[in-house]
Amino acid sequence: MSHRPFPGRRSVLRGSLVASAALTLPAAAGAAAPAFALSGRPEAGWGVQTGDVTAHSGLVWVRSDRPARMIVETSATGSFRNAHRWQGPLLGAGTDFTGTTRLHGLPAGEQIHYRVLLADPDDPRRTGEPVTGTFRTASAGRRDGVRFLWSGDLAGQGWGINPDFGGYTIYQAMAALDPDFFLCSGDNIYADGPISATATLPDGSVWRNVTTEEKAKVAETLAEFRGNFRYNLLDENLRRFNAQVPSIIQWDDHEVRNNWYPGEVIASTDARYTEKSVDVLAARARRAFGEYFPISTLPTGKRDGRVYRVLRQGPLLDVFVLDMRTYRNANSADDQTVDPQGILGREQLEWLKRELARSRAVWKVIASDMPLGLVVPDTTEGKANIEAVAQGDPGAPLGRELQIAELLRYIKHRRITGTVWLTADVHHTSAQHYQPSRAAFTDFEPFWEFVSGPLNAGAFPASALDNTFGPERVFVKAPTASNVSPAGGYQFFGEVDIDGDSGELTVRLREQDGTVLFTQVLQPGRVGQ
Structure with a gap:
């Protein structure tokens, strides 16, 4: 290597x-x-x-x-x-x-x-x-190769900074690999998840959290959103990691509220929120998000800008950071036969097509804040809605799947090679291979999607697969119970290592202590691997 x-x-x-x-x-x-x-x-x-x-x-x-x-x-x-x-x-x-x-x-x-x-x-x-x-800095040539990590989901489900546990120790294992950068796939905070001083674990022991005033309730004011970002920076492991490893940050739902979408109005029965407009909450969250992370397209203190962008890392790698929150349509049964807005919005989709076609990098990592073929339901308001792309119908594309089908078709017909999808969100780790011979929609080339996370949050059972794009789950590690604490394990991050000589891309899915659980090697320029 x-x-x-x-x-x-x-x-x-x-x-x-x-x-x-x-x-x-x-x-x-x-x-x-x-x-x-x-x-x-x-x-x-x-x-x-x-x-x-x-x-x-x-x-x-x-x-x-x-x-x-x-x-x-x-x-x-x-x-x-x-x-x-x-x-x-x-x-x-x-x-x-x-x-x-x-x-x-x-x-x-x-x-x-x-x-x-x-x-x-x-x-x-x-x-x-x-x-x-x-x-x-990224290399201008191939010789040096590229190594980076990714994960997401920090301080969720009430599991915060526990001094008895050593805080966010997963950052120690990630720092030891000395990556070129870290891609955070979203849920950098849980603005809708208060942190209590203690929580009782299944074995009767007690999990203890560092607490702050801003984390005592759901975030509504700008000050409360800012306090959520400051909370994570109380952890020394994270501060050390930040000083050593540059980041590429995207957001998902918990920077605002679970499963949010533009135009949503919080039900009057949800007494936690006095501000019922999700658009108002999202604007405050976006401002705090831009203040607490160095993001080139979201200047500090500015109301304009965007989260989606492409980061060019030399001839071996381009990273396409998506925003599946800001431009999505409302969560629903997601079974419509026409869906021009989808989960990306038309403008972002056309941007992604153009940038993928322009890319001359050997590998094109699509950093997606939500998975493609895993069914992620939304029962926030007591309805059987869909939160991500797949809706559980294994047939022809419907709803948001229509937009993804359009993108996959475009990648095939423009002969764009080297696309790999990375995501987090579902609080377990897995590897899915998408193959048209197994799919209801067949006009695409095979590709891989890798899932990792959480960093320090509750772990959950594996999500169901939707066969529209023919995913096969090659590897998965997930608990059988819901909301397993970090003390129970199931905290994960992923590693991508691109060799400068051969151009091979190796993905390793790792546990909290850095133990390798699964390895997949991909060859550059090869279709159907």
Whole structure:
């Protein structure tokens, strides 16, 4: 395998640990989130992140504890000799003291060391303790290969940061693989899932959570949505991972509310919500989402922008990030024979077609926040509706399947090779191979879909398959009971490794501790594998 040897990055993270020491998990289980007093200089106790890194650019994120000017310094080494300085934005209350700085003109395929300083707006000489991190830019050639991870679903079903459990320990296993980037497939928070101090496990033992005021109820206000994102950053494992590994972030439903769709009105019987307009909730969630992640198409503090985008990772890989929330039609029985809007909306579908046709990458990963052939029901309002694409009818495409059939047909007839679908959402891990000879709809080329997750949430039994596109479940690991806690296992992430010499793409489905459960090797340019 020709993947380049990875330099150690632990030493460059020491500044992150110094700056975030006040946020270390409390020793007493079930305790409230730690507070820290303001000192004389701005502090970045929530760590740093990088996102949407390409061969020559990337975004650096930070949050201050007060108004501050963001300054980023980059260097080829951790000594920061001959550092390049980037003047960032003024961080203030309008963005919850968060901000991003765009780095450009970076060398391809190189390790970039960076540190973030926060300066007093009234006295630029007064800066807080620098917070350091590192990332690799995408390679301009094939030689180095590409390795990345994906998963989703964090702090769901009431399973939050448990100090007795070590917090979000899955991030330790992911960091040990030293990937080029991490693709989060959605449900970065559970805005509709309050976190209680304790929960009783089936064996009678007690799960204990770190708690905060914003996580005590469902999120409705902008402050509550922001507090949901801050909650996860209380975990030291996640902050360390963020400082080491750049991210590509998409969203799904729980950033707003379970199974939401545009135009939805929450039932009057749901007493948890005083705000009944999902569109109002989604707008607030979207704003907080853009504030707490470095996303190139969703600028911090801006109302415009979009989640769907393509991230080009050199000649071996393009990542197409979908948004199956913002433009979907209403959840229903999903059995209509005509469905121009579907789950993507017409504009996003046409964008995806164009970008897939333009791509010259060997592999085209379609990052889907929901699976294609797994039946995901929606009983939120007490109705037998469909939440994802497949609706359980194994026959010809209906409802949202019509739009996916159109896309698959397009990929075949344009001779687009190397498409692989990655997703999370269903809280188990599996591998599905889609084959027209098994399908009711046959005008497509075979492809793979891989599912991984959750990161730290309840695990659930395997979803039923819909035969419209002929999926065969080659591998699955899932519990037989619903909402199994992280203490019971069934927490997963996936790995994709593309060899620079052969172009082979290897998928590994891994458990929480990094144990490999399943491996599938795909050959470049080959149809029908």
